[in-house]
Amino acid sequence: SVSGVSHFVYDDEQSCIEEVRYLLSLLPQNNREMPPSAANDDPVERRNDSLLDLVPADGNRPYDMRKVIEEIVDHGEYLEVHERWATNVICALARIDGHVVGIIANQPQSLAGVLDINASEKSARFVQMCDAFNIPLVTMLDVPGFLPGVDQEHDGIIRHGAKLLYAYCNATVPRIQLILRKAYGGAYIVMDSRSIGADLSFAWPTNEIAVMGAEGAANVIFRRDINGAQDPEAMRAQKIKEYKSELMHPYYAAERGLVDDVIDPAETRAVLASSLAMLRTKHADLPSRKHGNPPM
Numbered sequence: 001s002v003s004g005v006s007h008f009v010y011d012d013e014q015s016c017i018e019e020v021r022y023l024l025s026l027l028p029q030n031n032r033e034m035p036p037s038a039a040n041d042d043p044v045e046r047r048n049d050s051l052l053d054l055v056p057a058d059g060n061r062p063y064d065m066r067k068v069i070e071e072i073v074d075h076g077e078y079l080e081v082h083e084r085w086a087t088n089v090i091c092a093l094a095r096i097d098g099h100v101v102g103i104i105a106n107q108p109q110s111l112a113g114v115l116d117i118n119a120s121e122k123s124a125r126f127v128q129m130c131d132a133f134n135i136p137l138v139t140m141l142d143v144p145g146f147l148p149g150v151d152q153e154h155d156g157i158i159r160h161g162a163k164l165l166y167a168y169c170n171a172t173v174p175r176i177q178l179i180l181r182k183a184y185g186g187a188y189i190v191m192d193s194r195s196i197g198a199d200l201s202f203a204w205p206t207n208e209i210a211v212m213g214a215e216g217a218a219n220v221i222f223r224r225d226i227n228g229a230q231d232p233e234a235m236r237a238q239k240i241k242e243y244k245s246e247l248m249h250p251y252y253a254a255e256r257g258l259v260d261d262v263i264d265p266a267e268t269r270a271v272l273a274s275s276l277a278m279l280r281t282k283h284a285d286l287p288s289r290k291h292g293n294p295p296m
Contacts, residue, residue: 004085022079026093026100027133034134040098042074044273051265057206059181062108065090069103072269081126086118091126097273102130105140115187116147117160127167136174136276139192145185162295165190169197174279179203184212194258200275201259205250209258214244
């Protein structure tokens with residue numbers, strides 16, 4: 001849980017063997033086969049009305065992303081990889097309509113779901129594993145950005161963050177992005193945005209795709225207006241409201257082509273299932289080359 005060397009940790013041998021069997025049921029025999037599908041009796045059109053209560057509209061309030069995943073996938077079953085390492089991001093194998101998917105999701109309960117060095121490494125490794133075994137990727141965003149700080153900068157957050165960017169750009173499997181709430185700055189870009197090749201991008205009405213939050217952006221963009229006002233606080237509040245209404249309303253992302261559709265959260269499972277079905281025969285070839293040159 002400290003070094004990220006162990007993918008899974010169990011208390012006893014029986015639990016370990018059972019989970020190994022479950023893992024093998026989700027993986028193909030080799031990289032030239034598709035992952036094994038399974039009969040599914042969990043209705044694809046099952047509505048996810050509970051998501052409206054699980055995820056607060058207030059972007060400053062945390063929630064457990066695991067509960068969102070449980071609501072969307074078949075029977076609420078999934079296998080989390082590196083569960084105890086870099087807990088601000090979740091990497092899990094699950095099934096949607098009987099077909100295996102790899103899920104990468106920010107976890108607002110841990111460090112507000114930011115990306116840091118460990119989370120970037122963890123996600124990049126998982127993306128590469130899924131791509132190697134023909135497992136489609138579903139990326140669920142609620143990310144306020146990369147973790148700031150001198151320690152992160154000195155340890156190479158840009159270099160490590162680039163590993164996740166490289167992994168996504170190198171992946172040829174179906175790739176779907178789902179934005180739940182916040183999608184800020186470079187963290188939004190590297191988490192499988194349309195600009196780096198996602199096949200489809202969907203957003204809930206609570207989405208906020210922006211360089212940063214409205215408060216920070218207004219303080220930078222309208223600094224002169226705020227400082228020159230007779231009542232700076234009132235002017236700041238007014239500019240924040242203007243910024244939100246003009247640039248962070250629910251359909252701004254769709255108007256700009258950043259997402260393909262703004263969807264009802266209750267229809268998330270159905271939308272993902274139909275989208276994955278459409279992309280199932282996707283075929284993409286990488287450029288002919290000796291090998292890539294990934295950031296190290």
